[in-house]
Amino acid sequence: MKSYRKELWFNIPTRRAFINITPQVEECLRESGIKEGLVLVNAMHITASVFINDDESGLHHDYDVWLEKLAPHEPVSQYRHNAGEDNADAHMKRQIMGREVVVAITGGELDFGTWEQIFYGEFDGRRRKRVLVKIIGEC
Ligand code: ZN
Numbered sequence: 001m002k003s004y005r006k007e008l009w010f011n012i013p014t015r016r017a018f019i020n021i022t023p024q025v026e027e028c029l030r031e032s033g034i035k036e037g038l039v040l041v042n043a044m045h046i047t048a049s050v051f052i053n054d055d056e057s058g059l060h061h062d063y064d065v066w067l068e069k070l071a072p073h074e075p076v077s078q079y080r081h082n083a084g085e086d087n088a089d090a091h092m093k094r095q096i097m098g099r100e101v102v103v104a105i106t107g108g109e110l111d112f113g114t115w116e117q118i119f120y121g122e123f124d125g126r127r128r129k130r131v132l133v134k135i136i137g138e139c
Pocket residue numbers: 081085087088091
């Protein structure tokens with residue numbers, strides 16, 4: 001069995017954003033040379049997510065509105081976590097959108113369902129943050 005590990009770095013200039021990271025994960029897969037196996041992609045921060053869904057801007061807007069209803073950023077004083085911080089909402093948004101995804105690798109390709117793409121969800125940006133890509137399998 002072969003294994004491959006890489007960290008993808010992000011520095012999102014806004015507090016919140018959704019970024020399609022499928023091309024970077026596909027590049028990792030090419031670098032790994034693995035043809036059959038599994039790829040794990042996870043956010044390495046507790047205020048960011050990795051998830052799979054449609055690359056459709058209306059949906060991303062809808063996610064942002066929905067997450068703001070569930071866990072509004074303001075007023076920051078509503079959260080106990082915010083004693084000395086202001087990112088309690090980001091922890092909650094990450095919890096809903098998830099930590100990681102696992103995708104099957106078949107014939108050297110990501111074996112997606114229809115319209116599936118991998119996204120990085122940032123909920124407390126404006127600083128450098130990492131995503132781990134770990135691939136295991138056979139060449
Ligand atoms: Zn925090």
